[in-house]
Amino acid sequence: MLTLAMVFAGLTTAQAQTGWTARGEEYPEVVTETDVPIPMSDGTVLRGDVQRPADDDGKPVEGRFPVLVTITAYNKSVLNGPASVAFGDSSYFVKRGYVQVTVDARGTGTSGGSWAAFSERENTDAGEVVEWAASAERPWSNGSVGMHGPSYMGISQLFAAANRPAGLKAIFPQVPAADTYRDVVASGGALDVGFIPLWLGLVTATGLLPPAYGVTEPDNALQMYLSRIQGATGFTAPMLLSATLGLDSAFDGPFYAERSPINVVDRIDVPTFLVGGEYDLFQRGTPMLFDRLRERGVPTKMVFGPWDHLQASAGSGFEDAGYGSLQEVQLRWFDHHVRGLPDPELDTDIPPLTWHEIGSGQWHQAQDWIDEQRAENFQLSGTSLPGLPGQLVTDDVEQGRSNVAPVPVAGLCTRSANQWTAGLPNAIGLAKLCEDNRLNDLSGAVFETEELSEPLRIRGPINAHLNVSTPTGNGMVSVSVSSVSPTGEVNRLTGGWQVLSHRALDESRSRYLDGQLVQPHHPFTKEAQDLLQPGEVTPVDVEVFPTGAVVPPGHKLRIAVQAYDVPHLLPTVRDLPAALSPVTIHTSAENPSYVTLPAIPASS
Incomplete structure (x- = not known):
């Protein structure tokens, strides 16, 4: 029979900070x-x-x-x-x-x-x-x-x-x-x-x-x-x-x-x-x-x-x-x-x-994954042009239209590429070459805040609510949430993806925080699939995968949107023709686009 003396005999040198020893x-x-x-x-x-x-x-x-x-x-x-x-x-x-x-x-x-x-x-x-x-x-x-x-x-x-x-x-x-x-x-x-x-x-x-x-x-x-x-x-x-x-x-x-x-x-x-x-x-x-x-x-x-x-x-x-x-x-x-x-x-x-x-x-x-967090919104504002980001604001949204071109190599040198090949690039030392997302962000539309005066801490799932249009009626948006340092490095915190024709929302299985959507649930069934009318402006909720992160003071919160995320995702053969056209993001009071974050209050 095992005794306490046997349990604590031959203790290993690995000591947890709790005081317990294996x-x-x-x-x-x-x-x-x-x-x-x-x-x-x-x-x-x-x-x-x-x-x-x-x-x-x-x-x-x-x-x-x-x-x-x-x-x-x-x-x-x-x-x-x-x-x-x-x-x-x-x-x-x-x-x-x-x-x-x-x-x-x-x-x-x-x-x-x-x-x-x-x-x-x-x-x-x-x-x-x-x-x-x-x-x-x-x-x-x-x-x-x-x-x-x-x-x-x-x-x-x-x-x-x-x-x-x-x-x-x-x-x-x-x-x-x-x-x-x-x-x-x-x-x-x-x-x-x-x-x-x-x-x-x-x-x-x-x-x-x-x-x-x-x-x-x-x-x-x-x-x-x-x-x-x-x-x-x-x-x-x-x-x-x-x-x-x-x-x-x-x-x-x-x-x-x-x-x-x-x-x-x-x-x-x-x-x-x-x-x-x-x-x-x-x-x-x-x-x-x-x-x-x-x-x-x-x-x-x-x-x-x-x-x-x-x-x-x-x-x-x-x-x-x-x-x-x-x-x-x-x-x-x-x-x-x-x-x-x-x-x-x-x-x-x-x-x-x-x-x-x-x-x-x-x-x-x-104690729990979601407990003290509060929903915090940042609205996309204005127009994003290559090298000239639009804004992320809490009020006074400027009307704009930002085109996201179908760049088939978008995502190739990002943390997403390492993540969705199970970490193989990291295992052979290549992932460090792609930790800065700034080059990849040039392939899409970018919106960011001014430099933050207080830390923005988040934990949990994120929703990106985008009003979009496309000439083909379908396509995909790849959304990344990042922190931009004062010297311009872009640290990708997490990402999410959504095929536009799969935008139907199952509210009963979606997650809300303070009455606001933070984790949309889409059916992804053949019956729920619905093509957009060409040129029609339609809201799409993008489930951005959960994370735990802080955007420190002096840094900027950035939302970037691309039309591809390679080598992670590709359209099916049936959807491929529609994926070759641009997607337009609309920002205005009438067609708001915004991101909802599970923010941890400063007092927590």
Whole structure:
């Protein structure tokens, strides 16, 4: 039995500013059983690697332990092999008294079946894997299970928890999606061509690595490869083709609803620790999950930091939040909720929300994502010309018309390009070349305030309400919100996108602050699509993804509007002709264009 003396023996040197210190290793070695068959209720066999604590001779330690589960589509052999350097070595937990079970999702890696990402069947699998790990039939399991992992592995945790499997005690999803369509597949109704093809290619490629059981079970290995071909031809290729052509996969509907954790989050009741990134693919979705779980009283925490997808997945810089490294905080979370160790200071040490403020680099704490904020409007005023911005004002709007030309390279050298390729440019040192947005802003219309006399602090989602017209009846606007330094550097804080024909607003699912719209919800269905009349001036609400930031005194708040955001988004083949025409932004008392920010009062 674990004693308090054992818990605090061998303390690590990593010390969080809270005064809590992670405990050291209990066991010297790890032993791994690979490709363990895990039968599902429909007869399909998934396979997992089981890592157990071992003694100095490498023999498994007898006894039952709490279990941590990770379900991946990226091949467990890669995750526990080469990728462990970047994404964390699971032996950290095993040597501290856990069993780690890493499972290939259906139709990926070494598991049977055909891959259909986050389908109802795969989501059912997630719950069944947890119950398998918690079962008394596993001689190494004490029946108490936690889950961890980033991205795909984080989303799988949410679907598993929504199934309420026996034995699941807590989860720790890093950078999970909430609404797959709006978060990443088609932000604003335009197709993501930066991340989605990379992701689909990664899953397909890692699925072709030879399984360890190929020599002993050649028939099963052959069946696995055939299923990979079926997955590529039956799921991946048809989805990409349909979306590119502007057919069913280009619109929101049951396909994406089934794959969106926000639609099952109300069934999650286990303690949940979320990690989100201000430059992450799921910058929009992770805070929405936090909100919904908090509203229902589920024990929930979120650390929202200045990270892209790869950084947040690896936990790079997590210690800057002040609680220790990512693995140390995971250990603390699981020790308390899964292992059952008393930790009376956990909730006082780590409040529900910890967020990083872009512009100051400071970390702040709060109880909720939206609490003390107030809606603050800035109106677009006058006309923007190349190198001569229009104004952002609080009153006395000047009438103007600003043309946004369709520049197909807009967005190419921006923080958006790094964000929507999952942080790959940053990983190879190229992103630093594109941190200043001023050159990109020349490709669109720009509006900015005078230099601010007081800091403007914001946290949460933003709405850009634009009155627009176009000669073709369609097109896209890409909106960025930035801070401009006294010497002219443009720091992009966040962005949003909207296809004009998808401007229909679902008020019941939109978010309001002080009675003002801050997060519009558009249906993005084929039925709701509505072309503008050529030349007609029409209001369009653009959902600008949430952030936490400050525009310091002496800086200017800037809103820039382009017609493209490459390599992030491209129009479908059907919408391409309309995307080649300019969009005009109108500013006047009769046709107001403005941005609504969730501003934090100076006294907070």
